[in-house]
Amino acid sequence: MKKLLKLIGLPAALLLSLSLFACGEAPQEKKAEEPAKTEEAQAPAPKEEPKMVKAGFIYVSPVGDAGYSYAHDLGRQAVDALPWATTKFAESVPEGADSERVLRNMAREGMDIIFATSFGYMDPVMKVAKEFPDTKFMHCSGFKKGANVSNYFGRIYQARYLTGLIAGSMTKSNKLGYVAAFPIPEVIRGINAFTIGARQVNPDVKVHVVWTKTWYDPALEKDAAKSLLDAGCDVITQHQDSPAAQEAAQEAGAYCIGYNSDMSSFAPKANLTSAIWNWGPMYVKTVEAVRDGSWQGDQSTWWSMQDGVVDIAPMGAMVPDDVKSLVNAKKAELMAGKDTVFAGPIKNQAGEVAIAEGSTPDDGALLGMDWFVEGVVGTTN
Template sequence: MRKLMLLLAAALLVFGGLTGCEKEKPAEKTATAESAAKQDSAPAATEEAPAEKEFKIGFVYVSPVGDAGWSYAHDQARMELEKRPGVTTSFVESVPEGADAERVILNMARKGYDMIFTTSYGYMDPTLKVAGQYPDITFMHCAGYKTAPNMSAYFGRVYQARYLTGMVAGRMTKSNVLGYVAAFPIPEVIRGINAFALGVRSVNPDAQVRVVWTKTWYDPATEKEAAKSLLDVGADVIAQHQDSPGPQEAAQERGVYSVGYNSDMSTFAPKAHLTSAVWNWQIFYDHVVDSVRDGSWQSGQYWWGLEHGIVDIAPFGDMVPQDVRDEVLAKKADIASGKVAVFTGPVKDQSGKIRIAEGEKAGDAALLGMDWFVEGVVGTTE
């Protein structure tokens, strides 16, 4: 009887241990199927040819990867990295900016990741704090400006693509009122609105761009309602700095045009969508991962543009005339070659004051700290 009781006790301990391990599963999501396929096909390690150390990369996203916008664009690049030999990636989505972000980043660092990408402006200080605690991990923070010996800031000159989409919108508007659904009044967003407005007014000086702030990155219902408020005051083209396609859908429902952001949003509003300002993060992520793995990586601020292909515009909608396409593509080539800079003076602010003198090109410091609207924008920077 005693022997039977001991056997039962041992069985319960084993079962309890297994369920305890199940509760300790990490929060981040990994590309398990692809990773497993790699492991199945990889040759067994031998004394003569030891297996290459796995290179682990983590991503932190502010919105769901299915948002069709910002996080979706980053995750497309992550999935391409996952295909590389010896590379494993994972991600945590919908992480609020602030204390939650620090917790998630710290959790990844404790698990021994080689690189961690944090992909929202509000992750800047949490990333910097964790980077200071883990000097052997390479941290890449998107959309910010702070750096450390093991942390770089990176972004893309998406304002160049914004200018081009503004040209399309300026040619296509009939009411000369364009709406812009914007997230937060930070330099990144203000700069994009200004570039869009400069593009609009380069081809249509009578047009104005009306701005509504949502104070959200991803809230489809709020963003769609903001677009409707702009449509109610006569906008016949809706642009956006938001992660969801809600503004695109609102435009199509009203029978007007739209300009998307982050990815090609034409599937959500095929009758409205003129083009989008889009990201191709894979180009940059391949470069930076290679540099970390070969030891050539250096901390700094990376800000690539059309010349590298990290930013671009989506294919034009069928409604965009050929002469408009030709005009925009010619300007794209000029910007990519460096012949034309978007923020070249004279550029006035809303009050008519010259902010960028004639012939002068705004430097990166001025662009990164931009907190004023150009002439032709209706709205406040707060």
């Protein structure tokens, strides 16, 4: 028996040892797995990176012109200052084929939203928007829209009206000069609002209009202003991008009213005030909507003095206190939402009632305005 045990003892011991090793191994594996499962359950979910917004801007004139593009670029800078936004701009982009090329290149670069800031960019925007349905487009001052295209502008006519009150109060010749770019509703509406304001304080005033058919041409703008000064106008205003008309007025010893930004530094002895833009609030709010997903296409947005997008610059020291008080009172009404600039009765150039007493044109009628009010000397072409 001992001999038999001796013969089988070694394998049995080995089997016993293997059996004991196997029985002891499973708990060790289980203990090793449990902490791993616990750690995995406690691990925090990865944080989602905040969405960055890339915004492109296209300007029709140089950003250093102190005018229209300069004002838009100040708005772009407000967007660029946001920690989650980056911007790019192209300046002095002609309307037409050149703008189409620039729009397309910006879309290819992955811009989330592109702001086209001139009226003549409208058709190129509509064409390029169809090619890039995931890119959002905002067109300034136009009226065409699409699934990924909305348009925007501000009620600058409110500021024009206030500057008209000043001009009508300051003129001695009762002749006001208006250097204007193109005969489109945006410009015509501003001329009308300016004239309405001027004639409210001085019914004998006439507003003489000269068209330059350009947004930015300092030499041509100055020549146009000189022609109005030679015709006896003693207050010059403008819908142009440079301060050239302001300089012409000061050189002639006349008064002037600027546009787009505060132009008093270019004609400190002559500048009464300026109708100004403040695009920052609008641009910031728009890119915020892109970021949070609330931006919508096929919309029209028209910002007012209440929104802080349009205003007038500080009035010059030459403006009498009673005129300043009148203008500030009318501005307070506009700031409170009481917009009666185009409240009837309003007559057209032919002396016919174009807006009846007790009525006010809706935004569609204002956006399509193609006629001059009584008191304007000039044609809409």
